Amino acid sequence: MYRTLSRRRLLRLAGLSGGAGLAAALTPPAAATPATSTTAATETITEPWPAGPRDALALLLEGNRRWVSGCPRHPHQSIARREAVAAGQSPFAVVFSCIDSRVPPELVFDRGLGDLFVVRTGGQSVDDVVLGSIEFGPAEFDTGLIMVLGHTRCGAVAATIEAVEDHAGRAPGHIQAVVDALRPAYEIAVRQPGDVVDNTVRAQTALTVARLKADDQLADRARAGALVVVGGRYDLDSGRVELVA
Numbered sequence: 001m002y003r004t005l006s007r008r009r010l011l012r013l014a015g016l017s018g019g020a021g022l023a024a025a026l027t028p029p030a031a032a033t034p035a036t037s038t039t040a041a042t043e044t045i046t047e048p049w050p051a052g053p054r055d056a057l058a059l060l061l062e063g064n065r066r067w068v069s070g071c072p073r074h075p076h077q078s079i080a081r082r083e084a085v086a087a088g089q090s091p092f093a094v095v096f097s098c099i100d101s102r103v104p105p106e107l108v109f110d111r112g113l114g115d116l117f118v119v120r121t122g123g124q125s126v127d128d129v130v131l132g133s134i135e136f137g138p139a140e141f142d143t144g145l146i147m148v149l150g151h152t153r154c155g156a157v158a159a160t161i162e163a164v165e166d167h168a169g170r171a172p173g174h175i176q177a178v179v180d181a182l183r184p185a186y187e188i189a190v191r192q193p194g195d196v197v198d199n200t201v202r203a204q205t206a207l208t209v210a211r212l213k214a215d216d217q218l219a220d221r222a223r224a225g226a227l228v229v230v231g232g233r234y235d236l237d238s239g240r241v242e243l244v245a
Helices: 005-015 055-067 077-086 129-141 155-165 173-190 196-213 219-224
Strands: 035-040 043-047 093-098 116-121 144-153 228-234 242-243
Touching: 035 093, 043 077, 055 093, 055 144, 055 228, 055 242, 093 129, 116 129, 129 144, 155 173, 155 196, 196 228
Parallel strands: 093 116, 093 144, 144 228
Antiparallel strands: 035 043, 228 242
């Protein structure tokens, strides 16, 4: 019989109840042509479309540098862009990130409509529905890049550590599934020197990248160079994304 967590812990954990959301629509992709976005009535920005997975990664990191510097361009957020992608889509990357409200991928990478498939769960916790959501981009749209994005001071990770270390405790409801999913990363991190939360974030990112590279639907693409899977860590203070896996 599990004893319940304290009211304080229940309140802190309750914010993690969000689940994964499919960011893919079931419409066929539009033709892969360079897209433009209008940021003002007289200003049109032409955004290059990546020729391959490495170019896609460079485009994400370039957008992140703009975000860090405070000079985002907000591409592909015009009415014209909305109308252009209404008939179909061809996103160049899948971003699998945490549900944390401070880490919205489209802002972090300075992107817009039709650019990214986005899947978000607490602490990048993975189950079969999440895997299917991530597989959708490469399998159906030949999306060539998957970015697994963890972040500093992750609340899902901190709550997992608290629940695991309180051996008699259990997280409420389905939040326990997040705890169970993050436990392997914690078991790695707890044996390492340094901050256990940050170590767990890094371990979870690396484990997820390895899992995706070995996934039956993704492995052949990765080996052929048609798909690149990387892991990043977002700094809440600086806004910078560093590659960690």
